[in-house]
Amino acid sequence: MRRQRIVEDVSALPTYAFGTTMTTWWGTLGFCVIEGMGFALAIAAYLYLVHVNPQWPLADAPPNHWPGTAVLVILLASLWPNWKAEHDAKEENLPAVRRWLVIMSAIGFVLIAIRFYEFTQLKVRWDQNAYGSATWFLLALHATHIITDLADTVVLTALMFTRHGRGKRFADVEDNAFYWYFVVGSWVPMYLLIYWVPRW
Amino acid sequence: MTGRPHARAALAVLAFAAILGGCQGWQSALDPQGPQARELAWLFWMFLAVLTAIFVAVMIALALALIPRGPPRDDPLAVDPRSERRKNFVVAGLAVATGVTVLVLTGFSYVSQRNLFRVEEEAVIVRVTGHQWWWEVRYEEPDASRTFTTANEIHVPVGKPVKVKLNSADVIHSFWLPNLMGKMDLIPGQENDIRFVAERPGLYRGQCAEFCGLQHARMGLLVVAEEEGAFNRWRDAQIAPAETPTEPERITGQQAFLSRPCVMCHTVRGTGAGGKVAPDLTHIGSRRHLAASTLPMSRGNLAAWIVDPHGIKPGVNMPTIKLDPDDINAIAAYLEGLK
């Protein structure tokens, strides 16, 4: 190994931080981009099928939009507790973080309940025709994202109630909140596509 | 796979070779026989010339670059800014030249694309439906009674524009007649079409170009270009139902054929055989090849095919049907006679 001369000392630097300073933030962003791309392509495929079919939907009626609308409303409403969780995590305010995480977990469970209720209510089966397949596919795709983020949130919540609930974990809470914004944002176009495109 | 039928197949193939061996430019894009193919060939040679020139130039530049010049480079970072600036200009210039070249090439490509797909009043409309692994050929006429179906062999009048409507009954195939025109896919649930003109009388071989399963390799196609008169005679003959045999052997052959499962799949117009999932055999005897250009037409090959289609074309959608030798020969005789 070659001779070396120390020209800078980094010992004073912190060992964790928030936002774009952390590698994990970029990792989360990366996976959001990947999944966002997946959503975009699924949506493109849906529109392609709309385009090649003379009439759409290929079912008697478009899906009942109320469950989807409910999901939309709840998701938008969840932005606030989500932001609070992120904010208090930056403050490293443990009690507040715990509170908001519990709330976010609860919201997640409600959303999944609605989604599964919706699956039982859809007027078309996935194996009925391409329209059914595409509709189920989009709904399932988004459902999996709710589920994964919920799982993540629940684990984090549990963590914050253990002795690990400090230091770097706050940065993890921030990342988790960051991902949730993506889940919310991705639902808006899908909502319009699934419930309103078939209506005009 | 057993050896024996293969040996027979191999023999048959050799015979085939003997017949067609001399055939010049057999299925080649470099031997254009119509305006479309010639347009394509011209474009190809033009591109080839330009791009070869570019290749040679790049290689010469590379060779010159490799000639050792200047002092040994002890300090890799010591580069002469003047020569760097010169290089900047050269590279920028070449980049621009590249841009111009490709724009010009794109222009040429676009123009011949236009010529290629120029629509002119067609004299004949043929609907070709792809099957694993044969071609259903249907001549459509305003007068429905003159519409007829055949397989694997398309006759066209010389010098007349032909329009071929393409679709598929199963998977994607691709219709390709290199000597006449580029290829076009046959896609289930979609209709494509392709147009060509054959300028000289002759046989033009084509082949399925899109991988379509086990026997993609043996999904050949034959275009017979003939003078108007000959073409019309052929068409009238094809429109007519199969004439009933008179020779005793062929009569037994017909009876054997009609009493066997053959009829579930094959049609022989004028008889009880009305199957739709396999090539129409009404005038099978008039075709030059068997089983999508797998074998040349002959009584022997007909028999060989009927005895063991899977030995000749493994995986083919025609079952091997148990028949005693006399029946086989009789059926072969019958079919061969269906001119």
Next chain:
Amino acid sequence: MSDAAVTSGRDLRDTALPDGELHARLSRTWGTGKGLIARLSTVDHKIIGRRYLITAFVFLLLGGALAAAMRIQLARPGNQVLGPDAYNQLFTMHGTTMMFLFAVPVMEAVGVYLVPLMVGTRNIAFPRLNAFSYWTYLFGGIFIWTAFALKVGPDVGWFAYVPLSGPQYGVGKRPDVWAQMITFTEVSALAVAVEIIVTTFKQRAPGMTLDRIPLFVWAMLVTSFAIVFSMPAIVIASTTLILDRLIGTHFYNAAEGGDSLLYQHLFWFFGHPEVYIIFLPATGMVSMIVATFARRPAFGYIPLVLSLIAIGFLSFGLWVHHMFATGLPQLGMSFFTANSMLIAIPNGVQIFCWIATLWGGRPVFRTPLLFVLGFFFIFVIGGLSGIMLASVPIDLQVHDTYFVVAHFHYVLIGGAVFPLLGAVYYWFPKLTGRMMSEAMGRWNFWLAFVGFNLAFFPMHILGLQGMPRRVYTYGPEMGWANLNLLATVGAVILALSFLLFVWNVFSSVRGGAIAGDNPWDAGTLEWATASPPPPQNFDRIPLVTSREPLWAERGAMPVVGGLTVDDRQVLVTTVTDARAELRESSPEPSIWPFLASVALTVLFVGSIFTPWAVVWGAVPVGVALLGWFWPKGDVEDEG
């Protein structure tokens, strides 16, 4: 930011130690233990990268062996070495193996090994994810090859067009095997892409500003972005395909409102960028090798970087050129002709810059440079034949013929495999501490060069003479016999060159001349450390002052001090100007990524047999991930 955990007694810094002891202690901190569990748990990017590399080369040999078999079958007309069923599995497995199990992973392998060294950090970002992606890739490969051995190898071509691969015509489980193998490899490829992006963005040595990033790292960065944006398309395609097959959806069933061309659009939206995902890293290798053996910095750093980015962008607007014969609207298609041709400009700029780098100097003709010169010759031919294919009319003739087969082997082997072999000769000393035999190297090169051109040039002519691809045999009357025989002879010579290569590697690992840190007197950071590098890569993180730090700093290396010695820390820097901003802890080894990968394999393979596998299979995966992320409570986790 205040920090509770660091008060533990383990806060010993590298500034406090003499070089010798520092080296020893860091090696202990970053080392991988002995024993099976330790091996399965390692998160060292060098060990994982090496495994990636070896696995990928094994798949090259396997895929090549299949190719050899195909060439034997095609050597004579009416040959009966292989029947249609065997042949169709062979070319499908060959293409699939080469593209998904060799070409893409091998480039990632080199990236995983070299990027952290080139940017001067101690481990790749998300090292456990890195371990996970390797295992997933390995299991995916084993899975499809096991299926092949059991005669359920896919037989529908490497792009498995529907309806042939769909529920109606796809035989048994064969297309399912293909589709799931895709899912395996894409998961791992996407993970590696994210690791490399983050490593390049955040873990560059201080002072390595954007315009000092080595060109190979730039290439890997652009490649990773191409992966991130293109691979979701193939995941969607293969998923919808398998849904059609397993639970009766109708995405591709024309009878029920589906459309088979949708599949082709999805596939090629990935498939075209895919070929540049294979090609761009190779251009990065070429840039490094050319610079070293021309003994000067690469000419036109900025244009080279811009070309990489331009190719990355353009590659997303080309996919339709694989579908010119499907009857799409004429005008739309000519747009894709234009795009496909435009990409000649950035590709040309690269070629010109490399030639300009060599120009007027004293090139050192060692084996790595020979392979790069072979690359110039072969790739330019392949690129130019690509320009022909880009023209709609010409493509209508040669599409799906051996002309295309010739094109893509010229660009894949000439454009990617030749630089890769050059790269192996070039970086082998770094990996093993020993040089490869130069004499054998020259033989290797000339055999490969001659064999390759003999094997693949005739295919251009065959294609024009009307020989379609994917045919298991052809009649003697077609007049294709001689050129096919020639191609087969070439393939055999090519195979010999590969065998010689393998032999050279094995003999040099033991017997090769000792290399030392920097045998080629190259300029970039990977050569600043020992060969092979210690577990910690660098005892102290270098401080970068120029594009070729080792050429600029002939004396003592400027480095930064202050990282902890007894637990794993990497230096995190700012994205653009690489100012040190964080001493982030880097994960310890863990068995969980391996277990998670096993669980995922169970889920994927199970899903072929019952959709419910996705449900119950998710449980073990969840457990494994929990074990993976649940903190161990030491400094490393708490930060």
